[in-house]
Amino acid sequence: MRGPVPPARQAARDSAVDRPPPPGGPVMAVADPLLVAEELEKEYRTGPEVVRVLRGVNLTLRAGEVVALVGASGIGKTTLLYILGALDRPTAGRVRFGGEDLFARSEAGLARFRRQEIGFVFQFYNLLGEMTALENAMLPALLLRKSAREARALAAEALQAVGVGDRLGHRPGELSGGEQQRVAIARALINEPRLILADEPTGNLDPKTSEVIYDLFLRLQAERGIAFLIATHNQELARKADRGYRLVDGHARPFDAQFHNLPDQVK
Ligand SMILES: Nc1ncnc2c1ncn2[C@@H]1O[C@H](COP(=O)(O)OP(=O)(O)O)[C@@H](O)[C@H]1O
Numbered sequence: 617m618r619g620p621v622p623p624a625r626q627a628a629r630d631s632a633v634d635r636p637p638p639p640g641g642p643v644m645a646v647a648d649p650l651l652v653a654e655e656l657e658k659e660y661r662t663g664p665e666v667v668r669v670l671r672g673v674n675l676t677l678r679a680g681e682v683v684a685l686v687g688a689s690g691i692g693k694t695t696l697l698y699i700l701g702a703l704d705r706p707t708a709g710r711v712r713f714g715g716e717d718l719f720a721r722s723e724a725g726l727a728r729f730r731r732q733e734i735g736f737v738f739q740f741y742n743l744l745g746e747m748t749a750l751e752n753a754m755l756p757a758l759l760l761r762k763s764a765r766e767a768r769a770l771a772a773e774a775l776q777a778v779g780v781g782d783r784l785g786h787r788p789g790e791l792s793g794g795e796q797q798r799v800a801i802a803r804a805l806i807n808e809p810r811l812i813l814a815d816e817p818t819g820n821l822d823p824k825t826s827e828v829i830y831d832l833f834l835r836l837q838a839e840r841g842i843a844f845l846i847a848t849h850n851q852e853l854a855r856k857a858d859r860g861y862r863l864v865d866g867h868a869r870p871f872d873a874q875f876h877n878l879p880d881q882v883k
């Protein structure tokens with residue numbers, strides 16, 4: 617059971633329906649595409665060999681919606697998320713963020729995008745082992761040149777919000793997998809991005825913890841209107857999204873909010 621639908625989720629769902637947005641008003645902000653991929657291509661060259669991973673990916677993420685990304689292992693989910701997060705560049709095609717051509721930005725502009733406008737959550741958390749939970753979560757705020765005092769306050773608040781407010785002084789090695797992922801989520805939240813890209817965020821967690829982490833994403837969506845694109849192998853979790861895409865043969869095929877056409881086999 618999905619339970620009652622919070623307003624932000626309902627608005628995101630409404631906006632996912634294929635019809636022209638209403639003229640003017642606050643609904644426009646929800647219906648506006650936040651990030652659009654247009655005919656994205658990515659090929660890797662290793663010596664003489666060329667692997668065409670993405671062959672014309674089109675997808676749209678709107679403000680405040682949770683979108684699942686499913687597909688077989690090795691199909692290109694990480695490749696796609698890295699490009700959408702400007703951690704890598706496409707071979708061809710475009711990414712529009714807020715209407716702007718993302719890769720037309722300077723390196724400094726791309727760095728700003730990564731630090732400030734999106735958050736990234738990885739399967740293996742990517743926390744710095746020598747730093748405490750608080751220091752890990754503070755990092756993106758320090759990179760935005762916030763004072764240590766402000767960064768510390770923001771990090772403590774974010775860690776509290778994701779349920780590890782009592783682990784500020786712990787290092788990653790002293791935390792469970794679920795707790796480490798919560799710290800990584802706090803780090804992704806600290807600069808208040810409108811979009812979080814999550815690459816198999818529960819891929820290393822047991823089923824119960826996976827569900828708790830996924831429900832945390834849904835709460836952040838409902839409470840803060842943050843949009844999520846979540847690559848996952850977990851069909852149950854994919855069904856909790858507003859809608860999704862399945863990556864197959866280098867293309868992203870949409871499936872709808874009711875999941876009528878969710879493939880039985882998402883792996
Ligand atoms: N840096 C790279 N150089 C060469 N090939 C790569 C590189 N990164 C990924 N690939 C290849 O691209 C394909 C897609 O990989 P990936 O995006 O990691 O898939 P997924 O995340 O869906 O498992 C795989 O065949 C992988 O071997």
Ligand SMILES: [Mg+2]
Nearest residue numbers: 693694695815
């Ligand atoms: Mg991957």
